[in-house]
Amino acid sequence: MAANLQELSGGQLVVGCLKAHGVEMAFSVAGESYLEVLDALFDAPEIHLVTCRQEGGAAFMAEAYGKLTGKPGVLLVTRGPGACNAAIGIHTAFQDSTPMVVLVGQVARHQIDREAFQEVDFRKMYAPLAKWVTQIDMTERVPELLNQAFQVATSGRPGPVVVALPEDMLRETAAAAPIGPYRAVRAHPGVRDLAELRRLVAAAERPVVLVGGGGWTDPACADLARFLEASDLPACCSFRRQDIVDNRLPQYLGDLGTGAAPSLVARVKQADLLLAIGARIGEITSQSYSLLGIPDPGKTLIHIHAAAEELGRVFRPILAIQSGMPEIAAALAALDPIANPSWAAWRREARADYEAGLQPSKLTPEGQSPAALDLGRVMTWLRERLPDDAIITSDAGNFSGWPNRFLQYRRPGRQLGPTSGAMGYGVPAAIAAKLAHPGRLVVGFVGDGGFLMTGQEIATAEGPGPIILLFNNAMYGTIRMHQERRFPGRVSGTSLKNPDFPALARAYGAFAAQVARTEEFAPAFEAAIAAKRAAVIELKLDPEMITTRTTLSALRRQAEATKT
Numbered sequence: 001m002a003a004n005l006q007e008l009s010g011g012q013l014v015v016g017c018l019k020a021h022g023v024e025m026a027f028s029v030a031g032e033s034y035l036e037v038l039d040a041l042f043d044a045p046e047i048h049l050v051t052c053r054q055e056g057g058a059a060f061m062a063e064a065y066g067k068l069t070g071k072p073g074v075l076l077v078t079r080g081p082g083a084c085n086a087a088i089g090i091h092t093a094f095q096d097s098t099p100m101v102v103l104v105g106q107v108a109r110h111q112i113d114r115e116a117f118q119e120v121d122f123r124k125m126y127a128p129l130a131k132w133v134t135q136i137d138m139t140e141r142v143p144e145l146l147n148q149a150f151q152v153a154t155s156g157r158p159g160p161v162v163v164a165l166p167e168d169m170l171r172e173t174a175a176a177a178p179i180g181p182y183r184a185v186r187a188h189p190g191v192r193d194l195a196e197l198r199r200l201v202a203a204a205e206r207p208v209v210l211v212g213g214g215g216w217t218d219p220a221c222a223d224l225a226r227f228l229e230a231s232d233l234p235a236c237c238s239f240r241r242q243d244i245v246d247n248r249l250p251q252y253l254g255d256l257g258t259g260a261a262p263s264l265v266a267r268v269k270q271a272d273l274l275l276a277i278g279a280r281i282g283e284i285t286s287q288s289y290s291l292l293g294i295p296d297p298g299k300t301l302i303h304i305h306a307a308a309e310e311l312g313r314v315f316r317p318i319l320a321i322q323s324g325m326p327e328i329a330a331a332l333a334a335l336d337p338i339a340n341p342s343w344a345a346w347r348r349e350a351r352a353d354y355e356a357g358l359q360p361s362k363l364t365p366e367g368q369s370p371a372a373l374d375l376g377r378v379m380t381w382l383r384e385r386l387p388d389d390a391i392i393t394s395d396a397g398n399f400s401g402w403p404n405r406f407l408q409y410r411r412p413g414r415q416l417g418p419t420s421g422a423m424g425y426g427v428p429a430a431i432a433a434k435l436a437h438p439g440r441l442v443v444g445f446v447g448d449g450g451f452l453m454t455g456q457e458i459a460t461a462e463g464p465g466p467i468i469l470l471f472n473n474a475m476y477g478t479i480r481m482h483q484e485r486r487f488p489g490r491v492s493g494t495s496l497k498n499p500d501f502p503a504l505a506r507a508y509g510a511f512a513a514q515v516a517r518t519e520e521f522a523p524a525f526e527a528a529i530a531a532k533r534a535a536v537i538e539l540k541l542d543p544e545m546i547t548t549r550t551t552l553s554a555l556r557r558q559a560e561a562t563k564t
């Protein structure tokens with residue numbers, strides 16, 4: 001160690017390293033296990049410390065921040081109880097390939113393995129949930145291990161890294177200096193692979209591009225759009241990754257999420273070539289592994305992913321390329337376009353199917369009057385109203401089918417949703433997005449079930465706050481849908497007795513409105529924008545409207561008919 005280094009406490013070194021890695025915002029629920037870090041943050045006003053109300057919400061905020069900015073979302077939580085609460089957001093960062101650095105307080109080193117107060121072995125606990133877990137047992141190693149944490153979180157396939165901080169290590173001092181910033185390491189596509197890719201695509205008759213995964217930057221999305229336009233390649237996106245391709249591009253075909261259009265699913269099955277860029281081709285995107293054969297996909301599969309381990313996993317590609325998204329997108333944009341492609345009509349028909357799907361389905365069963373609140377019309381209005389840079393966040397639940405099918409995402413506009421399917425994501429994600437971009441319109445979509453999981457984080461919102469659209473159908477709708485399919489008429493554990501949501505929102509100081517009729521939506525939305533604080537608009541749904549394509553009673557009738 002150089003003699004002129006300052007003696008710093010572990011806590012000061014942690015915060016010095018966060019600054020050195022360019023951290024501007026961190027999400028926390030306080031704990032006595034990491035007082036030294038909180039105290040060092042007192043002297044670091046350049047880091048905006050967001051004080052949250054439950055670690056699940058805080059972890060979702062950090063995840064959403066990471067997803068939105070591409071920089072690691074930083075989360076600070078306390079030992080066992082805090083770490084347990086935070087697990088849902090860490091699992092989401094893992095499944096969603098989101099860079100995140102989680103700092104967890106830990107018992108003092110001399111008490112480890114006594115099952116001391118709130119002690120947990122974080123290496124064991126987080127082993128399957130995080131990309132890497134470490135514990136810093138020597139104060140002088142804080143710079144080294146935090147640097148590694150940021151490197152691992154951002155390199156290859158991004159993900160969450162958990163760093164346990166024993167409280168006595170944070171108190172101890174060492175003559176050490178913070179180091180940073182991290183430099184994310186990403187692979188580049190090779191020249192020969194690119195030539196082979198172009199040859200395979202040019203030979204296709206019915207190609208489909210599938211884009212997805214994490215690691216997309218605005219310039220990478222722009223490069224991707226250039227590539228798709230230049231060769232008129234039709235492209236869909238994976239579950240909750242609708243913001244990678246501007247949905248208004250004639251090459252965009254829709255998403256392979258939980259409510260994927262049957263016409264799109266059929267088309268991907270008919271395709272003779274699938275060019276997957278960034279997507280893992282996971283269970284939801286592959287429509288329960290039915291889109292492609294396993295392991296032989298039964299068509300020309302070109303798979304490009306940031307992580308080598310994902311290539312050849314489940315599906316065996318003809319060509320596998322390990323690359324970061326900015327690197328592959330730039331290389332694809334520079335390829336010679338394929339002139340007069342044979343698939344022009346195939347692309348046009350696919351786009352026509354997508355555009356037809358933007359027309360709301362007729363959901364009213366014969367002889368019944370239509371629902372007073374027509375969500376198809378509400379979404380169509382929002383599609384026109386939202387600015388290009390709007391940030392849309394979403395919880396998990398059937399309500400998410402409405403924005404996913406009817407809104408049109410576009411960069412710099414964003415879609416932040418949990419591909420992990422975690423309920424409770426929508427509200428915290430919207431709060432984090434608004435903190436990161438106070439000047440942009442942020443709209444969070446959530447069900448009545450999901451709202452009561454993390455809705456208390458509205459208390460964490462600062463300034464103008466996001467607009468939360470709360471879809472109240474008085475049930476765990478997704479599960480009720482599955483119930484009607486498997487056990488028609490036997491409703492169990494899925495009905496909800498709800499509080500007065502507008503009153504609850506007002507108690508938090510938020511603007512609140514209730515919408516029961518289509519024509520009430522636009523004025524409520526405009527009033528929410530004008531309120532310049534967090535806002536909750538409760539949409540009173542007809543429970544019949546279970547998806548964008550079918551009603552609850554139609555589901556039940558179909559299930560009963562197939563049973564008899």
Ligand SMILES: Cc1ncc(C[n+]2csc(CCOP(=O)(O)OP(=O)(O)O)c2C)c(N)n1
Binds near residue numbers: 396400
């Ligand atoms: C944390 C968590 N718990 C449970 C589930 C299982 N689950 C998936 S969707 C859903 C219901 C969502 O209900 P709600 O938020 O009201 O939305 P709706 O489906 O009614 O539109 C449940 C319970 C989950 N995905 N995540």
Ligand SMILES: [Mg+2]
Binds near residue numbers: 447475476
């Ligand atoms: Mg519901």
